[in-house]
Amino acid sequence: MTNIAIHGAAGYTGQELLRILAGHPEVEVAQVTSGSFEGRAVGGVFPGLAPFYDLRFAGRDAVPPAEVEVVFLALPHGEAMGAVPPLLAAGKRIIDLSADFRLQDPTAYPAWYQRAHTAPEFLPTFAYGLTEWCMEEVREARAVANPGCYPTGALLAILPALAAGLIDPTTLIVDAKSGVSGAGVKASETTHFVHANESLKAYRVAHHQHTPEIEQMATKVAGQTMTLSFTPHLVPMNRGIATTAYAALHPGVTEETVRNAYAARYAQAPFVRLLPPGRFPDTAQVRGSNQCHLQVVVDERTRRLIMLSAIDNLVKGASGQAVHNLNVMLGWPETTGLGAPPVVP
Amino acid sequence: MTNIAIHGAAGYTGQELLRILAGHPEVEVAQVTSGSFEGRAVGGVFPGLAPFYDLRFAGRDAVPPAEVEVVFLALPHGEAMGAVPPLLAAGKRIIDLSADFRLQDPTAYPAWYQRAHTAPEFLPTFAYGLTEWCMEEVREARAVANPGCYPTGALLAILPALAAGLIDPTTLIVDAKSGVSGAGVKASETTHFVHANESLKAYRVAHHQHTPEIEQMATKVAGQTMTLSFTPHLVPMNRGIATTAYAALHPGVTEETVRNAYAARYAQAPFVRLLPPGRFPDTAQVRGSNQCHLQVVVDERTRRLIMLSAIDNLVKGASGQAVHNLNVMLGWPETTGLGAPPVVP
Amino acid sequence: MTNIAIHGAAGYTGQELLRILAGHPEVEVAQVTSGSFEGRAVGGVFPGLAPFYDLRFAGRDAVPPAEVEVVFLALPHGEAMGAVPPLLAAGKRIIDLSADFRLQDPTAYPAWYQRAHTAPEFLPTFAYGLTEWCMEEVREARAVANPGCYPTGALLAILPALAAGLIDPTTLIVDAKSGVSGAGVKASETTHFVHANESLKAYRVAHHQHTPEIEQMATKVAGQTMTLSFTPHLVPMNRGIATTAYAALHPGVTEETVRNAYAARYAQAPFVRLLPPGRFPDTAQVRGSNQCHLQVVVDERTRRLIMLSAIDNLVKGASGQAVHNLNVMLGWPETTGLGAPPVVP
């Protein structure tokens, strides 16, 4: 068994790591930390986890015990920057679910996250953890920057078209819709039930901090600098992100070309599935699982390619992908601990 | 008092007409028809309407009594075609909430609605009822084709930019999200609670029948043939459509130019409101009302204009707009019977 | 026009008063106060109300201007105690939507609300405002204690049976289910969308502060001291309370006796309606309206009476009832400003 720690285990992604790792045959959760729940039993805070963990939350500044090999950081954005240097110095492997080490350009942090990076010298240490596209980097990495939820849904949908040179990269528009768990566990007007229910709205239009993350990876795959439109929307549901992306097709590209490119790219990916023609990705069909459903439509009237995906933002968009990265780092089969079907309905 | 009839009053738009007209000071509902509820009292079928109507449903083929001046057709798509000719012959005015007389080109019906038009000679009789943009035509009309819900939300958002020549019409993309009442009252797998709840998905991608309706009106306003992308999505809420539209800005156009164009265009429109900068249209804020909230964002990084709107699909997107058209046709103040604030939360 | 003020207008009940009073022909809202929104325009805070109010929030300690005759107190529980004495001294009439003057026994406040009453000498000044049952008291009152949402739903359902002596008062059990707006506008773990959605749970079992309020009025009508069970539940919806109450029938009482008693008691009540046999009250059918739907079922197997009601907690359970009380106090027709049908669906 490999001992792991989860720092910041009381938020949604930490809680979801606990749920997933309860069924992981190679992993023992040796430490969980929380600023809010220090000293309380995991099963007291999360009654559904009571049968699975006999563990109490350590405080936010607790140091992982010696036997811990891997630390998952599920801290708020901005806090992982400080946590990483001592953990690396202590020889721990890290999977960071925050945004703090996703962008390789340190100047992007003040621009998009309103804070300077305090540990820019460690940015090159981190592999970007979009597992299906960064498998080799993750396998070799001591530290992984786990992708954002929106970037995961967007990139899995658009990268095959960019990689195969099927679309004009300058025309790319990503319109995404997320369940409310994406807004985090903190209570606010935005996350108030009565405010979010029966409501559909865009937010941070043209300024969402996931934009440069999508652009960074798209740039790498497209081989040219990408600047794209990304608009997030808040949807009255707990989990799920549905992404609809649009781009102009290059002349001569047919639906068959596109489908073949997507099918080939993900032929070995156990969690990504191109749906049969005529079916569209639905967040309800992937709920609770690490699956990503895709569809591509060639619109001959406009000569645009429409790329659609659905993921569970807390699993494939966060904690499930983090465990997938753990499996790759430690050389275990990709689906270890991630084999549960979605909870439908 | 003006006597009106509602044919097909048991669907959502018919029911919503009954709700709105209960408070309309100039109108008496003299007849309601329904294939399903013939002979039953309105208040027996819809308990909340019991205090307001002492009326029974006539059968689906009932002829409006002589005193009826205006007939609202809230029939399923395809049935209004047959109902219109005798009503016009009897001298009735018509406000048709179906799609049957919205498209002026008869060949569009088989292409997008999978049925030939059976009364194409009456297409020119109908004014398109996007009230804020077709005020003069509606005022003069004997018959109005009330716009679709998606076209209403899309057109109110994009037309000012097209009219003012601010954007490149060939780049227009409309991504829309609708509550489930847009799918109609008929029970089906799609509208099953357990299927729609906690679900977000696109449908009829690149093939939705509201596409040519948006294009027809956009073409008229832009002064050039428009072909655009339109993608509808189903959202787990009862009412509301949020629309996010994207287009390339012409060089030199600034946010100030855009805001001024929108503010000016709707300065006299009692139901359309450009929100202050930084606030985004939210379906929850217009629920139950005829209001349309708008926002426009200039994204300097991509030089795109992002146009957003929120409406209640059953009010501004259907029955409220129909009553607005009635008011215009009959020379009453625009807001007559439509003055109720939204029901928030 | 009668000038009124709303103190604490930024919570759900204050906001709902603004919505309702926008359509009230006898009332002018002359002042609104808020601790959070001082200085901001009503339409800036609540975009849907922008067309209806040209008014800014005064601060929480603002004194009503001289022309104001009636003050609605929509303050948090505990704050109305302090606000009432100076308002009464200034000659204002008061309709208090908080719990501060509902219980006539001052010792009940520390027991159920964990705070001593600071103005017990004014308790007798207040009429309890369950309009259908306290019409005369309200008509004569300078101050009205507007009932709680749960007590309104419960009492309208059970009082006719108690008044007519049909049931054994010692056996009464009230099981109630409320939408989340009943928990108030304050963001908390309880009201977080992700926490409340897909969740059904009881809370404050055997200890909810609305229990003595139900008992006080039931005692008065039954003519004997009542001690009953009341259990509230939180339901993932915005508005609505459904109440199911159970009691042992006295021997010989038949369904016909019961139905006649209920029908007779509410024959003149414009907002209360006993549904036809076989239909059950549904919160969805009263949403946004001041209506209360009732049903009664005699279960011969158990010889129990089951009494059911549905109301909109923000309208009939709060602000609509407050306006109803205003109408009664000022001698206007009961339905003035309250005539809008429910917003269904």
Add this chain to the structure above:
Amino acid sequence: MTNIAIHGAAGYTGQELLRILAGHPEVEVAQVTSGSFEGRAVGGVFPGLAPFYDLRFAGRDAVPPAEVEVVFLALPHGEAMGAVPPLLAAGKRIIDLSADFRLQDPTAYPAWYQRAHTAPEFLPTFAYGLTEWCMEEVREARAVANPGCYPTGALLAILPALAAGLIDPTTLIVDAKSGVSGAGVKASETTHFVHANESLKAYRVAHHQHTPEIEQMATKVAGQTMTLSFTPHLVPMNRGIATTAYAALHPGVTEETVRNAYAARYAQAPFVRLLPPGRFPDTAQVRGSNQCHLQVVVDERTRRLIMLSAIDNLVKGASGQAVHNLNVMLGWPETTGLGAPPVVP
């Protein structure tokens, strides 16, 4: 591996069996049948199950192959009656998720299900499968009648109090609230999203068919004939049943006595958990799992015991309990294949 078949695998309980059994290490699903999906691949109908099953639906009348040892019947109520005799004759074991063999008294079927029983001679063959209370019978049984969802939630909450003689059985009232999946996969007005959303209502008051099932088991445990009130309510959520039950406490019974009785009764039950004082069962905390959360409250004011439970109606209330029964029948550890934590949030 033990081969099993699922007859009627396209409804919610069949689909849920497929989800659970995908992770069951001792079971191979050898046959699934469906009237609607004959010939289609499981993964084509349920995209989330595609990675787990390489199987096509057989037709509704398909006979299980010889290697199948156990047949799960997830057929509509009324159809299992006909299916059972030939399966028993063929030597199969049966776990029937319908109501057809739950009531031992054949005359109860016409009274509560509006149909005569066509195979009453097989009623004694079936053990009632409330696993925690019928362990021995299930272990010995060839056929199990899997309990209804409401009876499971109600009985787990009330039986310890009845068994220990803590309450007056004649005063028992069960008020239950269910998510919409309890209404089944068939599309209808009741299950229409727009109808069920933002709605809370009781249904079949005093006449629900689960009443005699609760009474039958309660009678057995209480040792006296029970007649109780049971009221079901429909809640706008997919999964979950919350039950609140009320009964008069016998004199002298304390909260400590009650808590000890419940804790002792379920000390060895891996799926049932009495929550700490002050926490109430919440359907959200058991979603997707076979867990049942309980709470008991002694109300000294009324001297009533309030018993509360929460289950996932499709798991503990149906398919999870069916797999639990399978495990017991076949002598495997109780939690085999049922060890996944709830999906929270």
